[in-house]
Every structure is written in C-alpha cells, then in structure tokens.
Amino acid sequence: MSSKRFAEVIVELKSSQVDRPFHYEVPDHWQQQVEIGTRVLVPFGPRRLEGYIVGFSMAAEVTKTKPILEVLDDEPPLTPDLVQLAGWLSERYLCTTAAAVQALLPSGMRAKASTTLRLADELPFVQPGSLEADLLQALYESPNKTKEQLIAERPEWRPILRAWVAAGILIESYRIKQGAQVKTITCLRCTLDATRFPAALEALGRAKKQKEVLAFLFDRDDAVPMKDVLSELSASSSTLKPLLEKGYIQKEEQEVLRDPYGIVHGQKEQPLPLTELQRAAYDQIAAAVDSRKPETFLLQGVTGSGKTEVYLQAIASCVAQGRQAIMLVPEISLTPQMVERFKKRFGDDVAVMHSRLSAGEKFDEWRRIRQGDVTIVVGARSAIFAPFHSIGLMIVDEEHEVSYKQDDHPKYLAREVAMYRARQHGATVVLGSATPALETRWWAHQGQIRRIEMSERVMGQRLPKVKVIDMRNELQEGNRSMFSTVLQKEMEKRLETGEQIILFLNRRGFATFVLCRSCGYVARCPECEIPLTFHKARGLEQLRCHYCGYAERMPNICPDCQGDHVRHFGTGTQRVEEELNRVFPEANVIRMDVDTTSGKGSHAVLLQRFRNQEAQILLGTQMIAKGLDFPNVTLVGVISADTSLFVPDFRAAERTFQLLTQVAGRAGRHQLPGEVVIQSYNPQHYAVQFAKKQEYENFFQHEIRVRHAVHNPPFRELTAFTSVNVNETEALRIARTVEDRLRILFQGRDDVIILGTSPAPLSRLQGKFRFNVVVKYVRFKQVGASIRTVYLEAAQEAQKAGGYLSIDVNAQMIL
Numbered sequence: 001m002s003s004k005r006f007a008e009v010i011v012e013l014k015s016s017q018v019d020r021p022f023h024y025e026v027p028d029h030w031q032q033q034v035e036i037g038t039r040v041l042v043p044f045g046p047r048r049l050e051g052y053i054v055g056f057s058m059a060a061e062v063t064k065t066k067p068i069l070e071v072l073d074d075e076p077p078l079t080p081d082l083v084q085l086a087g088w089l090s091e092r093y094l095c096t097t098a099a100a101v102q103a104l105l106p107s108g109m110r111a112k113a114s115t116t117l118r119l120a121d122e123l124p125f126v127q128p129g130s131l132e133a134d135l136l137q138a139l140y141e142s143p144n145k146t147k148e149q150l151i152a153e154r155p156e157w158r159p160i161l162r163a164w165v166a167a168g169i170l171i172e173s174y175r176i177k178q179g180a181q182v183k184t185i186t187c188l189r190c191t192l193d194a195t196r197f198p199a200a201l202e203a204l205g206r207a208k209k210q211k212e213v214l215a216f217l218f219d220r221d222d223a224v225p226m227k228d229v230l231s232e233l234s235a236s237s238s239t240l241k242p243l244l245e246k247g248y249i250q251k252e253e254q255e256v257l258r259d260p261y262g263i264v265h266g267q268k269e270q271p272l273p274l275t276e277l278q279r280a281a282y283d284q285i286a287a288a289v290d291s292r293k294p295e296t297f298l299l300q301g302v303t304g305s306g307k308t309e310v311y312l313q314a315i316a317s318c319v320a321q322g323r324q325a326i327m328l329v330p331e332i333s334l335t336p337q338m339v340e341r342f343k344k345r346f347g348d349d350v351a352v353m354h355s356r357l358s359a360g361e362k363f364d365e366w367r368r369i370r371q372g373d374v375t376i377v378v379g380a381r382s383a384i385f386a387p388f389h390s391i392g393l394m395i396v397d398e399e400h401e402v403s404y405k406q407d408d409h410p411k412y413l414a415r416e417v418a419m420y421r422a423r424q425h426g427a428t429v430v431l432g433s434a435t436p437a438l439e440t441r442w443w444a445h446q447g448q449i450r451r452i453e454m455s456e457r458v459m460g461q462r463l464p465k466v467k468v469i470d471m472r473n474e475l476q477e478g479n480r481s482m483f484s485t486v487l488q489k490e491m492e493k494r495l496e497t498g499e500q501i502i503l504f505l506n507r508r509g510f511a512t513f514v515l516c517r518s519c520g521y522v523a524r525c526p527e528c529e530i531p532l533t534f535h536k537a538r539g540l541e542q543l544r545c546h547y548c549g550y551a552e553r554m555p556n557i558c559p560d561c562q563g564d565h566v567r568h569f570g571t572g573t574q575r576v577e578e579e580l581n582r583v584f585p586e587a588n589v590i591r592m593d594v595d596t597t598s599g600k601g602s603h604a605v606l607l608q609r610f611r612n613q614e615a616q617i618l619l620g621t622q623m624i625a626k627g628l629d630f631p632n633v634t635l636v637g638v639i640s641a642d643t644s645l646f647v648p649d650f651r652a653a654e655r656t657f658q659l660l661t662q663v664a665g666r667a668g669r670h671q672l673p674g675e676v677v678i679q680s681y682n683p684q685h686y687a688v689q690f691a692k693k694q695e696y697e698n699f700f701q702h703e704i705r706v707r708h709a710v711h712n713p714p715f716r717e718l719t720a721f722t723s724v725n726v727n728e729t730e731a732l733r734i735a736r737t738v739e740d741r742l743r744i745l746f747q748g749r750d751d752v753i754i755l756g757t758s759p760a761p762l763s764r765l766q767g768k769f770r771f772n773v774v775v776k777y778v779r780f781k782q783v784g785a786s787i788r789t790v791y792l793e794a795a796q797e798a799q800k801a802g803g804y805l806s807i808d809v810n811a812q813m814i815l
C-alpha cells in the first residue's frame with residue numbers, strides 16, 4: 001500500500017472555524033504527482049475548493065473520505081519549507097493557515113473552478129410550469145451557463161440539479177480558470193529533416209514566398225515566433241496555410257514570461273572598489289553567509305555611506321556559492337533607478353516584485369523564481385516569500401520603514417519573516433538603515449544581533465548643516481506665510497545659482513492634533529503622554545486619547561499661554577504649491593504626492609524630470625524622504641516637523657527623528673555641500689534636536705528610556721484587537737467582551753498590561769465604528785495561546801453581530 005494513501009489538505013476557506021487540514025484519498029493515478037505543497041481541487045460539501053497538501057498519512061480520521069478531484073499544477077507551487085512557514089505565520093500572527101498560504105503566493109495564482117453541465121440523451125419528465133420545467137428551459141436556452149451561475153440565479157434549482165446529476169440526466173464536468181493565464185505566443189517550426197527537405201522544396205514549384213518561408217524555418221533549430229517570420233520575410237498568413245496543410249511546418253504555442261522592466265542589455269556594470277568601512281562591513285557579512293549558520297546583522301550606516309554597494313557585493317558573493325538572495329526595499333523607494341542598478345549588476349538573474357505589477361506580471365516573476373531561472377529577487381515586503389530552494393542572504397533596506405508591516409491578515413512583519421526563513425535555510429539577514437527601528441537597535445545592544453557601523457559618507461562628504469527655525473517667532477514677527485524668512489532666503493539663493501531644492505511636507509497620519517500657534521502647546525493625554533486627537537461629533541468638539549480612551553473638551557484658550565491661537569493642524573501639498581507659485585512665480589515646481597503619482601510609472605517620470613533639472617524645486621510628502629540621490633540638490637526644506645510628532649502613536653518621536661534625518665540626508669551627497677532648514681513649532685523637542693545634529697545614537701539613548709518608563713516596545717510587544725461594526729453599540733460590546741476576557745485570563749500577571757477599550761484613532765471608517773483593545777506583554781510565547789483563544793471566540797461573536805474583529809500581533813501602529 002502506498003504511503004501517500006491520504007493527503008492532508010488545507011482548503012481555501014478563510015473562516016476560522018475550519019482552520020485544520022482535511023483528509024482526502026489520493027487516487028492511484030496521482031500517487032506520483034502529489035507532494036507536500038501540491039495544489040489540488042477537492043470536494044468540500046456541495047462545493048469544489050482549491051487546497052494545498054500539507055502532509056500525508058496512512059489513516060484518515062474519518063471513515064468516509066472523498067478522493068482528490070484534480071492536481072492543479074505540474075510542479076507544486078509551495079515548497080515544504082514554505083508549507084512550514086505558513087504554519088509559523090498562522091501561529092505568530094494568529095491567522096488561518098489558508099490565509100497564510102494565500103499570502104505566500106502571487107495573487108494571480110488562485111484558480112477558479114466552475115462546473116459546466118450537459119444534458120444526457122434521456123430527458124427528464126417535467127410538469128409544465130414547474131420549477132423543473134423552468135430549469136430545463138434554462139439548460140436548453142443557455143447551454144454555456146455554469147452550474148454556479150444557475151444556482152446563483154435560482155437557488156431553488158440546487159436540489160433538482162443534484163438529483164438530475166445523480167440520476168444521470170445531467171453530466172457534470174468542471175473547468176479551471178486560472179487567475180492569471182500563462183502568456184503564450186504562436187511559433188512556427190519546420191518539421192522536415194535534411195533528407196526530406198530538398199524534395200519538399202521541389203514540390204512547392206513556383207510558390208516563391210512559400211519556398212522562402214520553408215527555407216528560413218529549416219535553417220533555424222528553434223521554433224520562431226510567427227509574427228517574426230511574417231515581418232522578416234514580408235509574408236502573409238496565406239503563405240503559411242499550404243505549408244501547414246502539407247505538414248512541412250507546424251505551429252507551437254510557446255510560453256513567454258512578461259518582463260515588466262525589459263531586459264537591460266549592454267555591458268554589465270562592474271562593482272565599485274569598496275571604501276575601508278564598506279570593506280569591513282562586506283567581510284563580516286560574506287563570512288556569515290559562508291558559515292551557513294543563521295545570523296542577523298544591523299548595518300547602521302549614515303545617509304550616503306554606500307550601503308547599497310555593500311548589499312550588491314554581498315549578494316554577488318552569495319549567488320557565487322550557488323545560493324539565492326532576497327533584497328527588500330520599501331515600496332516607494334522601489335524606483336526604476338534602484339531596479340536598474342540591480343539589473344545592470346546582475347542582468348537577467350534578477351526578478352522584481354512589487355504591488356504595481358499586474359497579476360500576470362507578478363505570476364510570471366514568481367514562476368521565474370520558482371523554476372530557478374533567477375537567483376535574486378528585488379522587491380517590496382511580500383518578496384520575502386520568494387520560493388527559493390536555498391537562500392543564503394536576505395537584506396532589508398531601510399529596515400525601520402512602516403511599510404514592512406502587512407496591513408491585512410496575516411499582518412506579518414517582513415523582518416521577522418526574514419529571521420524565521422534564515423533559521424530554515426541557514427541564511428544571513430542584513431537589516432540596513434541610517435535610522436534603525438528602536439527595537440532593532442536595542443537587540444543589537446543586547447547582543448542578539450550583530451551591529452556594523454558605517455559612520456562616514458563614501459567620499460568623506462560632510463553631513464549637511466541643519467538649521468532649525470522656531471515658527472512661533474515667525475508668527476510673532478508678523479510672518480504668516482508657511483515659509484520662514486530663513487527658508488525663503490536660502491531658496492532664493494538656490495534659484496539664482498541654479499542648484500536644486502527639495503521641499504518636504506511632513507504629512508503622516510490622518511488624525512488632526514491640536515496645537516497653539518503662539519506657544520507650541522500640544523494637548524496630551526495625562527495618562528499616556530500621547531497627543532490627543534481632535535474629534536467632532538454631534539456638534540461637540542472633543543479631544544480624545546486613542547490609547548486609553550481619555551477625553552476632554554477642545555479648549556478655546558491655550559492652557560499654557562492663555563492665547564487664542566489654538567488650532568487643529570494640517571496642510572496639504574497643494575496649498576504649499578500655491579504658496580510657492582505666489583512667492584517664486586518664476587520657479588518650476590514638481591509636486592509629488594498620492595494625487596500626482598497614482599498612474600503607473602508616473603512616480604518614475606517625475607523623478608526623472610527632476611534629475612534632468614527640468615524643475616528646480618521638488619515638493620513632496622514621505623515618498624521623497626528616502627533613497628533619492630540627486631547630485632545637484634543643495635537645499636532641503638522641511639515645512640513642518642511637527643505633524644508627525646503629534647500623531648497619536650508612541651512611535652511618533654522615533655518616526656519624526658527618522659523622517660527628518662532621512663530627508664536631511666538627501667542634501668549635499670556629492671561635490672556640493674548641503675544645507676537643511678527644518679521649521680518647527682517645537683524646536684526644543686528631542687526628536688527635532690537630535691535630528692538637527694543627526695545623532696542617532698544619542699536619540700536612541702534618550703528614547704529607550706522613555707519607552708522603558710511607559711512599558712512600550714522594545715520592552716513589551718503590543719497586540720491590538722480592533723472591533724468593527726456599522727452599529728456603534730455592537731462594536732463597543734465586542735471590544736468590551738475582548739477586554740473582559742483578557743482581564744480574566746491574565747489576572748495577576750504583571751508581565752501583561754491591558755489597555756482598555758477605546759475608540760480607534762480611525763474611529764469611524766467607511767461608515768463603520770472601530771474600537772481598540774491593546775495588550776502589552778513581554779513574550780508572545782507566554783500569552784499567544786490565550787490571546788488566540790480570546791480572538792477566535794470573540795471573532796465569531798463579532799461576525800454574528802454583523803461586524804468583524806481583526807487582530808494585529810506586534811502592531812507597529814495602532815489604527
């Protein structure tokens with residue numbers, strides 16, 4: 001008897017009630033095809049579902065098992081280590097295994113199965129005017145309708161259909177529609193060998209064009225795309241017809257892979273000779289890759305220290321050993337320039353994965369990886385799941401970026417996934433940043449990961465000079481413009497000399513905070529020290545804490561200076577652009593924000609225009625803060641440093657420091673020295689002050705104490721439950737249930753802190769109310785099982801109440 005008698009299959013159902021494998025019989029004719037990771041079609045109740053084999057067993061847990069209907073791919077999409085990874089994702093981020101499996105695969109992968117019906121010769125007897133008669137008529141009139149479509153039209157037909165199929169009146173067959181089709185082109189090939197070719201040519205007589213085509217194809221070893229044959233020989237398809245009919249040539253469909261960037265031809269770029277600091281970093285990383293033991297590094301290099309060159313050469317050394325490498329970059333810095341650098345260095349050996357690819361393109365890149373056509377992947381977050389067999393190196397560039405956290409289930413954090421895969425593969429992880437996440441820097445301090453520092457810029461260029469402007473003084477001196485006098489002057493200078501300017505509008509977050517424009521006072525929660533968020537509901541203006549639920553009335557008068565300049569805050573790029581046009585009517589401005597970059601490739605076009613110096617000013621939001629390298633930029637202006645400082649988020653100071661340091665790092669990266677002007681209503685805030693001096697280490701020392709005092713990461717991890725419902729009372733009730741159960745479960749545990757039910761920072765989204773409960777704990781291992789239980793139960797109740805409950809393990813931002 002075969003060892004693959006029963007397959008354990010995870011079916012594609014997202015509902016948490018069925019998060020376990022089901023047993024199916026493996027028919028004899030599929031014994032050879034099935035492996036762990038194989039995608040199959042299985043019967044599930046009345047439906048046919050797609051599923052993945054996660055194991056095999058000799059015995060089934062139930063007596064009556066059904067057989068697998070179909071094996072869906074020649075090669076299993078998932079490797080055994082990915083199956084294992086799916087299991088880990090489900091445990092770590094509390095999602096179903098099915099949801100984890102979906103996250104591992106490109107969206108185009110999913111197949112849809114549909115059932116077609118054919119009437120057998122023997123017709124049923126039906127009463128005129130009955131349901132059966134209607135169905136029979138429908139089957140006659142639209143024979144192409146699928147069973148699913150018929151049932152969707154008239155659910156009462158379902159039992160009749162079932163009976164007729166059972167009685168042999170209807171014959172079912174099912175079709176699989178791939179989510180993304182493999183793209184093929186038609187090619188031609190000559191079927192004749194050298195002995196038959198002359199006679200065939202002879203037989204064509206005076207048909208000159210046909211002879212030409214035949215000779216052309218005979219000379220080629222491979223099949224040639226039909227359109228190339230036609231255009232090269234200026235032939236028409238009528239020329240081909242007789243040749244095909246005589247069997248001299250034949251048509252073939254050949255798979256083509258869509259390459260979204262095209263292949264960069266020409267000479268490969270040579271590696272740069274490394275500086276001393278780069279060499280030291282490279283040596284340590286390459287040695288770790290050689291050792292084949294899992295290890296993680298923090299590569300902490302100031303802006304412009306040449307981290308990318310270290311990555312490129314470390315990757316080269318990894319692939320030289322026959323192992324594969326993954327390079328993650330934040331979505332928005334996945335610019336064509338970045339991709340080009342990789343393509344120039346590694347040619348066709350690189351696949352690119354990001355969210356702007358079409359489903360077909362994603363699917364193709366994924367297959368190139370799976371088939372072993374490439375050894376390197378450059379991509380955003382999800383590229384960490386690249387189906388490689390033997391990973392040697394994984395690099396997370398700008399590792400502190402929020403975009404490395406997935407915002408949908410499973411809410412994974414890419415750097416954690418990288419570290420898990422490193423254990424599976426004996427691989428090295430490099431977390432690179434000028435401004436590492438506080439956790440990462442802390443682990444390096446604790447010795448869990450190794451820190452490599454690159455404290456100087458490549459050519460020894462100085463870090464730019466930074467001025468911080470106190471905007472409160474500007475207001476007092478009668479300057480109501482959004483540009484301080486200093487910034488205006490500096491801009492004028494650049495416009496005269498023809499150097500370029502980057503203007504950065506710090507616009508993170510959605511919530512409006514409240515600020516006194518005279519004294520810089522910001523309303524904060526007395527419990528959490530977190531800025532309060534402005535709310536207007538039923539005519540009542542309120543300030544609320546999104547962590548603990550504290551609320552107070554919006555003040556009319558500033559509690560600090562008694563002035564009446566208390567305002568809620570927020571400025572759009574469009575308004576800045578208008579102001580720029582007013583103050584500097586002759587300057588060309590390129591504006592980059594979500595509005596101007598929504599089209600495919602528009603991001604790249606705008607950056608290229610700025611690089612070509614078609615405009616002197618680049619104005620933008622977060623998306624221009626990092627990675628960019630423009631030789632002619634000598635001034636960076638930050639319109640308002642405070643916007644990110646006062647979002648209701650305990651990471652606000654960290655994010656502000658990171659943003660300001662990153663933007664400042666855009667100036668003076670080449671020959672010309674750079675200057676930075678930061679405008680702020682809170683210039684004395686430590687995040688602004690440390691960013692001014694670009695002192696990450698000192699910032700770290702300060703911030704780590706703040707985190708320790710209030711039990712925030714890295715000292716505790718946060719997990720957030722969010723209860724969502726159109727009905728406010730129900731949303732609140734479910735959140736309270738979660739809170740109550742957590743309190744009971746963790747009673748007397750001082751390693752666990754529960755922050756009570758409070759309206760979410762996004763308290764109402766698309767007409768639905770949202771409430772949060774946040775748990776802080778020291779080790780997930782010690783609480784994970786309990787949290788899971790609470791979540792699964794409450795999620796069901798939330799569903800019954802017409803809403804849902806989501807969970808974010810190791811939340812990076814509470815929304």
Ligand SMILES: Nc1ncnc2c1ncn2[C@@H]1O[C@H](COP(=O)(O)OP(=O)(O)OP(=O)(O)O)[C@@H](O)[C@H]1O
Pocket residue numbers: 272273274275278301302303304305306307308309433434458626627628629665
């Ligand atoms: N060894 C080298 N010799 C000469 N030029 C180099 C060398 N290494 C890097 N460079 C150049 O130095 C510049 C900065 O390098 P890179 O963009 O890799 O810095 P980075 O550390 O990634 O900075 P950031 O964090 O600001 O993105 C680039 O223009 C790069 O081509």
Ligand SMILES: [Zn+2]
Pocket residue numbers: 516517518519520521558559560561562563
């Ligand atoms: Zn005030």
Ligand SMILES: [Zn+2]
Pocket residue numbers: 525526527528529530545546547548549550
């Ligand atoms: Zn609070």
